[in-house]
Amino acid sequence: MKSMYPRNGRVILHVDCNAFYASVETAYDPSLKDKPLVIAGNPNERRGIIITCNYVARALGIYTTMPLWEAKKKCPDLVIKPPNFELYRDASAKVFEFLSTYTNKIEPSSIDESYLDITDLYELGSPLEIAGQIQKGLLETLNIPVSIGIAPNKFLAKTASDMKKPMGITVLRKRDVAHILWDRQVKEMHGIGEKTAQKLNGMGIRTIGELAQADSTVLQNLIGITGVHLKERANGIDHRPVDPDSVYEIKTVGNSTTLPKNVTEQRALLDMLAKLSQSVSQRMKKKHVITQNVQITIKYSDFKSITRSRKLLNPVLEASEIYEAASQLFKKHWNGNPVRLLGVTALDVMEKNDAVKQLDLFSFEEEAKQEPLLEAVDKLKQKFGDFIIQKGSDLISKGHQNHNKRI
Template sequence: MVVERNILHLDLDTFFVSVERLRQPELVGKPIMVGGSGDRGVVSACSYETRKFGVRSGMPMRLARRLCPDALVLKGDYEAYGKYSRSVTEIITERAPVVEKASIDEFYVDMTGMEKFVGCLKWSKELKSKIVRETGLSVSWGLSNTKTVSKIAANENKPDGALYIPSTDVQPFLWKLDVSKLPGVGEKMAHTLRCMGVTKLGTLAQIPRKLMERTFGKTGLFLWDRANGIDPSPVLPHDKQKSMSKELTFQTDTTDVQMLQATLSRMVEGLAYDLRKDRWCAGKVTVKIRYSDFQTYTRQITIPATSSDHQLTLAAIKIFNALYNRRLLVRLVGVSVSKLVRGTEQLALFDASGEVVKTRLPNLYQKTDLIKLKHGENRIGHANSYHLGI
């Protein structure tokens, strides 16, 4: 007997903008863009007042300001966004059986089996009311039998919306939508499909599955399945997070090796703090470099699981030195940690270079973490990179 799933998708509407408006009520109703204000900046988030002018997240800020010159541009307080996100996470996890935090402002809840004890629709409404009441944030949700359909349902009723799609209505709901509404279909793929005469998901769903595979490979199979409402992917519990990452695009392309290494060091310090705060250790470090010609390269190494700044920084700098082409200008650097495991490490007496690890190091981490938790992450940091303020 196949058990029908009930998957809820929760999406915090224009999350960064909503947080800014909670902190500054005078911003309500005004066109807002959050992101870098320089020529190289990108729109991280934008209010609905700007979207009618064509502004979208991920758009270069220079273009966005031309489209909506009256918009207020805010640098953004990512520490505050993290606090609000954690508040919502706590509200959801204390009530829900299985929760996946897909991003800072998106969540999936697997409510399969709950319908025997409480109506899933009623429970979803009550959860949304609790989030709004306790945080002041606007939430949209979708409820259906798969992650894909619940996400699309939430997106179709933003902002402050709710939509339930029973399993019997999944295909009629999907097939009337434009192909661009399917998660995973970007502008390039949407253009390709339209050139083939495929504008609706219903048309895509009727193409023979083998033809989609011959044309697009595994991607074609993925698209065909999703267009037909097939999505067996599970809701992964919050404690099975796969990776953490940070990256920075420079205002001016650079070959300043000292500055590049200091930037990486500062990002690693932030990631290590996040690891310790959430009781993770990381066993893999990956560094990304994007050059001025937009060519992007990554390299990774596996290390003993750790949450220590010095061990992770040693790994990141080692990768950078092996990866960096000193003849080219660098546009972006990034670092991520993965192979996450729960727990706190037992610090070794000797580090990777054979030098004695100071016995005061664990105590130092504990004290600096307390300062960051109380006063903000940027209040204290390593001297060689603290001035960067990443």
């Protein structure tokens, strides 16, 4: 059996739960098994967007992000369930617990996906046999269907698991990359989003094969070191290990400043909190993390310090959201004494792609619409400063203050 494993390479599995939320709902209520099912918030909400749907619904032309009214028009018998995030988290924990019976080399990449390094598990059978055992075991014990990719690295394993859904097992070797992947559009490649695809298209790179053969220096000049890594992936190269501790690497993102003098004016202190919140938000975006726990630090002129934190209902990332929590904490806990130092910290940060936001679907729509605007505002602030764009009420307030000073 050991001969079926590489001498010097690795064997990586990517385990991807199929239509996870819908599968969990079906596992909890087996009567839903053969019915078209969507997870889409309040069943009476016309303006909602579908978060996910089972494969029965997909066969009818229903897909994720489709407006709920359109899905109901396609399928009047559609079963609509509101999201139950507590149930999904519990099911996710059970899936990872099951996988841990095979190896402790597990790296969760989201609530319903994980990488396993099975290089040393040859005593349990061939890679295909182990994948089959995992797939069968999860279906029998938790009623969760999964697709599994088998490959020598994480990128190829993830790519392979996407090739056959639901309940697929796919092997993708490095030598297969050229004839399986190179004809595909770059936008189909794992790790390339719409904006990156547009940049690559703009320089004449439209297929994964063209990316694999592109000039590394040109790619780095265009999109940074990420471009070099993407070229490596396009050639089937990925040196990243399966790291069980990777989810714990970044726990906090914070920023603090010592004020040039002791400050007692609340407006000035709140303005500083806004600047700190902006800085924390920008750093979080670079790290692709979000938080559900905001903390402030106040150091007084007598050098006594306090820290206070607040758990939030939903994960946040934008500066305005962080500032809202920080300013509320400050107003509640500042004792009025002169302040020497202020700090804002995002605690217990998590990967943005792994977080599940507890939104109703109308809010989901509204936030989705705001994203391009928020990105544009961020770029302006990075180029021209934090206060290039301000609320009208803030400008009016400052105008009154300046007017009063002149009087």
